[in-house]
Amino acid sequence: MDNLHQLLVNRRSIRRYTNEAIDPESVKLILEAALLAPTSKSSRPWQFVVVEDKDMLQRLSECKPAGAGPIAKASLAIVVAADPTLSDPWVEDASIAAAFMQLQAEDLGLGSCWIQVRGRFASDGTPSEEWVQQLLGMPEDLPVVCIITLGHKDEERKPVDTSKLLWEKVHIGTWKEV
Ligand SMILES: Cc1cc2nc3c(=O)[nH]c(=O)nc-3n(C[C@H](O)[C@H](O)[C@H](O)COP(=O)(O)O)c2cc1C
Numbered sequence: 001m002d003n004l005h006q007l008l009v010n011r012r013s014i015r016r017y018t019n020e021a022i023d024p025e026s027v028k029l030i031l032e033a034a035l036l037a038p039t040s041k042s043s044r045p046w047q048f049v050v051v052e053d054k055d056m057l058q059r060l061s062e063c064k065p066a067g068a069g070p071i072a073k074a075s076l077a078i079v080v081a082a083d084p085t086l087s088d089p090w091v092e093d094a095s096i097a098a099a100f101m102q103l104q105a106e107d108l109g110l111g112s113c114w115i116q117v118r119g120r121f122a123s124d125g126t127p128s129e130e131w132v133q134q135l136l137g138m139p140e141d142l143p144v145v146c147i148i149t150l151g152h153k154d155e156e157r158k159p160v161d162t163s164k165l166l167w168e169k170v171h172i173g174t175w176k177e178v
Helices: 004-010 024-035 054-063 069-073 090-107 128-136
Strands: 046-051 076-082 110-116 144-152
Touching (some): 024 046, 024 076, 024 090, 046 090, 054 069, 054 128, 076 090, 090 110, 090 144, 128 144
Antiparallel strands (some): 046 076, 076 144, 110 144
16 A cells, blocks of 8 residues: 555454465565664664464464454464563553554554453463463563564555544643544
């Protein structure tokens, strides 16, 4: 897509994917988007774990009882974590990188969905972050923010209706109570 605004309007969370694999060049571009993301003081505190193995995707999808189903259906998932000792706003740093990956995926015509991990719990009460860390052999002191699922789209979603944007959330000059 050659127009960023059009890409932003068209991007929707995609939770169903075909079985077609994502080509390695696209995966590289998506990871490059993450590594290009701005970070506080250029600290680059993030780490990314790319998961393609179907069994592993299934087990990752069990990191929380609701909302993680797309992981099992994805061609590939990217776990986004960050080191809080390297950056005070590590959540923001990781989030921007995750969003950049979603935008790059959309630009490649691929579907993606953000799966929240931080602050969530598996059905046995294990924090979702620990669940993911243990499965992937990640360090305990590297909190997981989210998992970005990726795949070729197997559902069509309408672009956002820009006439319904919440302009009342925007306050010009000073706060205006609505
Ligand atoms: C911080 C954050 C957490 C989210 N967590 C989940 C999630 O755990 N599971 C899921 O299916 N979608 C999740 N989403 C996707 C949202 O549900 C989705 O972005 C929202 O409904 C708007 O739809 P759209 O992305 O199609 O515009 C999350 C999105 C964000 C930004």
